[in-house]
Amino acid sequence: MSDEQQLKLQAFLDGELPEGDAREVAAWLARDADAAGLLGELKNTRNALKNFEPALKLPESREFYWSKIKREIERTAPVATPARSVSLFTLLRRILVPVGAVAALAIAGFITVHSFSGGQHPIAVNSLLADAGAFTYRDQAQGMTVVWLSYPAENKFAEKSSADTLPAK
Amino acid sequence: MRPGLIRACWLFLAAALLFPVGSARAEAGDVTLEAQLIWGTNDTKPDPRLKPADPKLAAKLKHSPFKWDHYFEMHHETLKLKLNEEKTVTMSRNCVISVTNLKGEQVKFQLFGKGKLANTVTQALPKGQLLVTGGDAENSTAWFVVLQQAD
């Protein structure tokens, strides 16, 4: 059987042949056992793959995976066009009048938190990331703040083999 | 700004200064911190020489969104810091950390990878809280630097 014939059989199986060619192949299959055998093998292989599509689960939790996507979306979001310029006087008037009120509220809030939270410190995280692809994530339940850096695996922060790569204690 | 509002601001500020409230460690003194370099893996048969991470820590990391099943302690440092004192320690050949004890149980944590600053975090770190910095390592494993107050 030539290469061309073999590929024609495959195209027949995949429904890729024009009607005329498909009829010719059907007739050929009826009289050629070898061709029918090869078609059978191709069909079996195709069927074996039919339900194979791996039932793979993404090996990350929904929240973790989404947090990385969200961060990247926000990082790459187009910068908003700047507001039209206003006079310095207008700007100062807009800023200074509410500042006092905000300061009062902030101070009141600070005292309130300390009064009613039994002395528990709120965990305010101030994070400066030199790594643009990194992000910060707070897990209240576990009492953890996580900063995940985006360095590729090739950058070895931690060597796998233990003692001989670590500084002596 | 309206005079009444300005007066109110000053009154609040005065009250805050005269009647401070806060935790028992309001005036921060010495603190003892532990920094651990942890390696996370799903290898079913990792090197038997590796030291497993503290079970409580491993349990916390396992319950987090991290996908790894096994955690090993690669390096451990204890840092005793006076107020405003800063210490730099080497966690591995490629990883150096700098920790500063700030008042109000705040710490400033910096991580340097291969000599370059990777991140700076300033946050409160009361007992029981963890600050974890991590990233991917080879072969689908991960590294973590865990900072917490010593027991």
Add this chain to the structure above:
Amino acid sequence: MAELEYSSAEDAALVRAAQKGDMDAFEELVARHRDKIYARAFSMMRNEDEATDLSQEAWVKGWQRLAQFQGDSSFATWITRIVINLCLDELRKQKRHRTESIEEMDEETGGVERQMPVVTTNPTERLERGELRQRIDRALDQMSHEHRTVLVLHEFEEMEYKEIAKTMGCSIGTVMSRLFYARRKLAALLADLKSQ
């Protein structure tokens, strides 16, 4: 305006909301289709980390291009095509750094697989489901990127030859040869036959 119940909303409604900037709606779409997108990437890349990264990148691109989604296909198909293209780009990048082995060049022409005896047993009847999955998995690992990609696009993505050729940037004849080779190699592996 009625609030959207994300978990029970149809994809089309979530897409419309996301196109207006509703990120929660987009998150629901991610949650629904993340495993499938990851599976597609993994089938092509055969590497967990690469598949995770590329699937993530696909979602980010999906958000950025959401305005272009007109509903000609389902959202799932649309986002799958994005991840496929990203995987192909990555494979091309990797190929530039790989030296082509003699086996790979031989694969192009079909090599020994063309002369291999026909396998008459049906693997789905002969092998238990789990064993079949493992063998198919191993076989996919053994194929070159080009052959695996053609197989994935034809068998899992159900693309026609013409569409595969356009996606992969090759001729229809090359698609057919690669598909034929990939199927015959798979048949041999499932039947425990080893090619010389």
